[in-house]
Structures are given as structure tokens and as C-alpha cells.
Amino acid sequence: MPSHVLIVDDDPVQRRLLKGTCERSGLKVDLAEDGESAMSMIKRSAGGFDVVVLDLVMPGVGGIAVLEWMAENAPDIPVIVQTGQGGIETVVRAMRAGAHDFAVKPVSPERLLLAIGNAVRSSGGAKGGDTERAGGKRVGGFDDIVVASPAMDRILGLARRAAVSDIPVVLEGESGVGKELIAKAIQSESARRTKPYVTVNCGAIPENLVESILFGHEKGAFTGAVDSHMGKFAEADQGTLFLDEIGDLPTDVQVKLLRAVQDGEIETIGSRTKRKVDIRLISATHKDLIEEVKAGRFREDLYYRLNVFPIHVPPLRQRKEDIPELARHFTRRFAEATGRSPTLTLTADAMALLTAHDWPGNIRELENAVHRAVVLSETDRLTADLFPQVSDSCTSYRVSELADRDRVSAGQAARSEASRNEAQAPALQPEDGWIGSAYPAREAGPHTRQDASAVSAGEHPAVRGSDMAGALAAISPTGDVRPLADVEEELIRFALHFYRGQMSEVARRLGIGRSTLYRKLKDYQIDPGDPLRVAA
Incomplete structure (x- = not known):
């Protein structure tokens, strides 16, 4: 029997698209055009829906109100919220109200079906093959990888394509993002x-033992070599060798590794003959290998031999959709391992807290936090107070956010004051050489004409004497318009300083995604902790 989905959206085009996606996967679909109709249909169905796909922003009764009503009247039906407002505050609010999962518009068919499948399985309502098809059930080694985000879906798609050949793969990404799991x-x-x-x-291998561990040694080859050792390359013959943290290999061992990869031959320490090996090589690193090449710490020829099929695994903070599914997965796993009730669940507040956190230690940190909470819990519910480290981090975030809002309010007040004076102020001409900030400094008075060179040096009244640069120079000291990239870099630095390094807020205010922001930080080599630099 197919799973039954209720789609709630005030946009008729969106409803039709979502319905078509679900029905093509064998799901039964009902539609509601607003929150009031949705609540009425849920009440009449008496638990007949397996999952609700709910738009958050609707006229009349909004998505949050529907979530709160369902928490009281239909708590067993999982809800997937979709929103065009991808800010973390919106997501946290929805999770706190009881949402099972979230997706940012426009929602791809793959992401929607994956979310529906996960929700139905999580609620224990899976109904045969239809649910498994809708959820994008994974087979073989990829079955163990819990994903919900489009980013990780693409990563696994690349990994699957790599698996059908012997092409060398390099898995890049921060520690704890799941590189070893993908390699397996x-x-x-x-x-x-x-x-x-x-x-x-x-x-993790002492530098003087790396060559012996990888390529083996003969008895008596060096002091302490009381027995022969075949080495990891020989062990992996006909199979797969996974070299984790390959960026830490000593440069002298890199030469032998290059020869082994290039010629398929290894030379055991103390042996006069070479041995043929047939291996599939998968490497992983948390370092930027091209930067290591530039710094002379990694051989360029080895880099190009290994980096045939690179796969970059994004950090958890860039794929927040994965957090709820991972948290539930770890809760079930550790509940079983510790003999706890299989009904052990996370409360809505706890899930909102975990979703809001940026997880610098990535999946490994999340796994440890859930493990600790399961051990400490005395009931069948994991509450927010069982995650004190996360709570402290998010409290700091909220305090910072309130401070930011105070500054924005102050900026709005300043803008209002400036607008009252604008009528008497001389019009700013293009040759004045500066662009007024959206957040003028408190000391700034009405805009006045200014010499371009003085502005470029940061001498405009909106900049001088202020702890926040209030203007961006548009004219260089030579009198030419500055390159767009330079202005963009300065604006990003300004936003980082203004919002105290809160990446979600910076990305939202700049009108770009978090992944785009992180890419630009890397492109411009910006450290979020750097002091604000005014153009010179």
C-alpha cells in the first residue's frame, strides 16, 4: 500500500509540481491550499496521512501555526517544512515547533523524495516498495551512509560512478565529515x-616507520628488523588501499609512492627485487593539496597522479539538512548499543538546538554529543539540557545575534536621521568616489563632497573616527574605478566585522549562500578573525 502524503502550499504551481513528483514515485497525494484547510483535512483523516509537506509562509494560518497545532493534535505525523527563507533562525523555529525535516526552495525531486522516505521510515510507517523507492533506498556499501541534503546526494552520486572503475580517488574535506565511510x-x-x-x-605513523609500514621490509634490513614485514601495499594486492591523511606523507616516501602508483611496482626495504602489485588507490586529506604543492610539501607529479577523481565532502555546517537524520540515526544506534528503549527520541527543542549548531568537529562531534546524551538520559526523551556544550555555543550565538539586531536598529535610526537631513545636503555626485554604507557610522553627519584620494585613504567623515568603516572606496588612489573583486572583498570583510563573524547572518545580509560565502573567503584568503581593512 502506497504512503499517503499531504502537500500544503498556497502556490498552485508548486502544489502541482510536488504532486507530480510524488505520484510518479507511487505515492498517494492530497493537496491543501492553506493552513486552515490542512488542519481540517488532517482532523478528518484521523491519522490517515503518513507525512505532511508544509510550506512555512502562507497567508492566513501560516506553517508555524500548523506545526504547533499538529504537535498537539497529530504528533505522530512527521512534517517536512519547505521555505524560501533559508536562514538558520527560520529552520530552528520550525524544528522547535516539531518539524521532522526541512528543505529550502526550490526543492529538487530527489531531495523531496529522500525526505519523504526518511520521514516515513522514521515514523515506522514504511509500506513496502513504494516507500523505499520514494526514499531513494541505498544498496550495498552506500546503504550505511545517512544523507538528506542535495549536496551529499551529489557527492554519493559521484562516489557511485567512481566505484565502477579503478580510477584513483581523492576525498577532500575537513576531519569528521565521513571520508572514510565513503571510501568503504x-x-x-x-x-x-x-x-x-x-x-x-x-x-598516525612515526615518520621513520612510514616506508616500512607501506612497502614492507626484509629481516635484518635495519636495526630492530627481527622479522620480515610484507607492508600495506602487498596486503592490499588485488584489492583496495585507502591512504587517509595522505597530505602528511614525508616527501621522501612520496617518491616511492609515485613509483608504486605509476608503475605498479614496490620495492621492499632490504630487498634487491621489485614486486608487482595490483591495487585500487583511494586517498583522503583534510588539507588543501594544491596549497601543499605550492608550499613544496607535496610533490606536484604525485598530486596529478592521485588527483584524477577528486571528491570534496562539504562540512556539516554547509549541509544542515543532514543533521536531523544523523541525530536520529545516532540516537537509534546508541539506544540499541546501551540496551535503552528503541522508542528513545529527541525532543523538538533538542533537535532545534542540534540543527542550529555549526559542528566544527562535523559528524564525529555530533555522534559523540548524541552518545553522551543517550548515556546520561534517564527517560525515553533526549532533551536540550543533555547537550550542554551545544547549549553554551548556541547561547553565545543568540547573545551575539541580539547585539547584531541592536546595531541594525541603531543603523536604522541613523538612516532615518540622515534621510531627514538629506533634503538640505548637497547631492552626492559620481566623481565623489565613494559609496555610502547601508549602516552609516553613528558619528556620520550629512553626506558632503569629498576629494577622491581622501576617500580612498579612508578619510571620509563616515569612516574617520568610527570603529566600523561606513563607506567603501569606489575610486583608487590613481583616480580610476576600483576592480569589482576588490570592492567585493572589502564588503565581505566589512560584513564579517559588522556581524562579528556570524557566517549565517553575513551570508544572508550579503544575499548569498553560506557555501558561496565560504568559497569567497577562500578565494580572497580572508580569515574571518582578521581585523577590518579599509581600502588604501
Whole structure:
């Protein structure tokens, strides 16, 4: 029997698109055009819906009001909220109101079906093959990877394509993002699935033992070599070798690794003969290898040998959609491991708290936090107070956010005052060489004409004597218009300083996504902690 989905959206085009997506996957679909109709249909169905896809912004009864009503009247029906306002505050508010998952518009069909499948399975309402198809059920090694975000769906799609060949793969990304899990999945779905899978953490081996561990040694090859050792390359022959943290390999070992990758031959320490090996190589690193090449710490020829199929795994803060599913997965796993009730669940407040956190330690940090909470919990519900480290972090975020709002209010007041004076102020001409900030400094008076060179040096009244740069220079000291990239870099630095490094707020105010912001920080080599630099 197919799963039954209620789609609630005030946009008729969006309703039709979502309905078509669900019905093509074998789901039964009902539609509601507003919150009031949705509540009426849920009440009449008496639990007949398996999942609700709910728009947050609707006229009349909005999505949050529907969520709060369902928390009281239909708590067993999971709700997937969709919103065009992707800010973390909106998401946290929805999760706190009881949402099971969220998706930012425009929602791709794959993301929607994955969310519906996860929601139905999580609520225990899976109904055979239709649910599994809708949820994008994974097979083989990828079955163990919990994902809900479009970003990770794309990553797994690349990994699946890599698995069907022996192409060398480099998995890039911060520590704890799941690189090793993806490497195992590639092995499990490859033609070498029945052959050895050998892992080596290159960063955990003493430098003087790396060569011996990788390539082996003969008895008596060096002091202490009382027995022969075949090495990881020989162990992995006919199978897969996973080199974790390959960026930490000493440069002299990189030469031998290049020869092994290039010629398929290894030379054991103390041996006069070479040995042929047939391996599939997967590497992983948290470092930027191209930067390591530029710095002379990683061989360029080895880099191009290994980096044939690079896969960048984004950090958890850039794929917030994965957090609820991962948190539920870890809760179930640790409940089973510790003999707790299988009905152990996270409260809405706890889920909102976990979703709001940026998780600098990524999945590993989230896993540890949930494990601790499961051990400490004395009931069948994991509450927000069981995550004190996360609570402290999010409290700091909220305090900072309130301070930001105070500054914005002050800026609005300043703008109002400036607008009252604007009628008497001389009009600002293009040759004045500056662009007024959206947040003028408190000391700034009415705009006055200013020499371009003085403005470029940061001498405009809106800048001078203020702790926040109030203007961006548009004219260079030579009298030419500055390149757009320079102005963009300065504006990003200004926003980081103004919003105290709160990435979500900076991205939202600049009108770009968080991933775009992080990419631009990397492009411009901006450290969020750097002091604000005024153009010179």
C-alpha cells in the first residue's frame, strides 16, 4: 500500500509540481491550499496521512501555526517544512515547533523524495516498495551512509560512478565529515568488493616507520628488523588501499609512492627485487593539496597522479539538512548499543538546538554529543539540557545575534536621521568616489563632497573616527574605478566585522549562500578573525 502524503502550499504551481513528483514515485497525494484547510483535512483523516509537506509562509494560518497545532493534535505525523527563507533562525523555529525535516526552495525531486522516505521510515510507517523507492533506498556499501541534503546526494552520486572503475580517488574535506565511510562504500560497490580492503592513516605513523609500514621490509634490513614485514601495499594486492591523511606523507616516501602508483611496482626495504602489485588507490586529506604543492610539501607529479577523481565532502555546517537524520540515526544506534528503549527520541527543542549548531568537529562531534546524551538520559526523551556544550555555543550565538539586531536598529535610526537631513545636503555626485554604507557610522553627519584620494585613504567623515568603516572606496588612489573583486572583498570583510563573524547572518545580509560565502573567503584568503581593512 502506497504512503499517503499531504502537500500544503498556497502556490498552485508548486502544489502541482510536488504532486507530480510524488505520484510518479507511487505515492498517494492530497493537496491543501492553506493552513486552515490542512488542519481540517488532517482532523478528518484521523491519522490517515503518513507525512505532511508544509510550506512555512502562507497567508492566513501560516506553517508555524500548523506545526504547533499538529504537535498537539497529530504528533505522530512527521512534517517536512519547505521555505524560501533559508536562514538558520527560520529552520530552528520550525524544528522547535516539531518539524521532522526541512528543505529550502526550490526543492529538487530527489531531495523531496529522500525526505519523504526518511520521514516515513522514521515514523515506522514504511509500506513496502513504494516507500523505499520514494526514499531513494541505498544498496550495498552506500546503504550505511545517512544523507538528506542535495549536496551529499551529489557527492554519493559521484562516489557511485567512481566505484565502477579503478580510477584513483581523492576525498577532500575537513576531519569528521565521513571520508572514510565513503571510501568503504566505494570499495563495497566496486569489482574488488571481495578482495582485501586495507587502510593506513599516514598522519598516525612515526615518520621513520612510514616506508616500512607501506612497502614492507626484509629481516635484518635495519636495526630492530627481527622479522620480515610484507607492508600495506602487498596486503592490499588485488584489492583496495585507502591512504587517509595522505597530505602528511614525508616527501621522501612520496617518491616511492609515485613509483608504486605509476608503475605498479614496490620495492621492499632490504630487498634487491621489485614486486608487482595490483591495487585500487583511494586517498583522503583534510588539507588543501594544491596549497601543499605550492608550499613544496607535496610533490606536484604525485598530486596529478592521485588527483584524477577528486571528491570534496562539504562540512556539516554547509549541509544542515543532514543533521536531523544523523541525530536520529545516532540516537537509534546508541539506544540499541546501551540496551535503552528503541522508542528513545529527541525532543523538538533538542533537535532545534542540534540543527542550529555549526559542528566544527562535523559528524564525529555530533555522534559523540548524541552518545553522551543517550548515556546520561534517564527517560525515553533526549532533551536540550543533555547537550550542554551545544547549549553554551548556541547561547553565545543568540547573545551575539541580539547585539547584531541592536546595531541594525541603531543603523536604522541613523538612516532615518540622515534621510531627514538629506533634503538640505548637497547631492552626492559620481566623481565623489565613494559609496555610502547601508549602516552609516553613528558619528556620520550629512553626506558632503569629498576629494577622491581622501576617500580612498579612508578619510571620509563616515569612516574617520568610527570603529566600523561606513563607506567603501569606489575610486583608487590613481583616480580610476576600483576592480569589482576588490570592492567585493572589502564588503565581505566589512560584513564579517559588522556581524562579528556570524557566517549565517553575513551570508544572508550579503544575499548569498553560506557555501558561496565560504568559497569567497577562500578565494580572497580572508580569515574571518582578521581585523577590518579599509581600502588604501
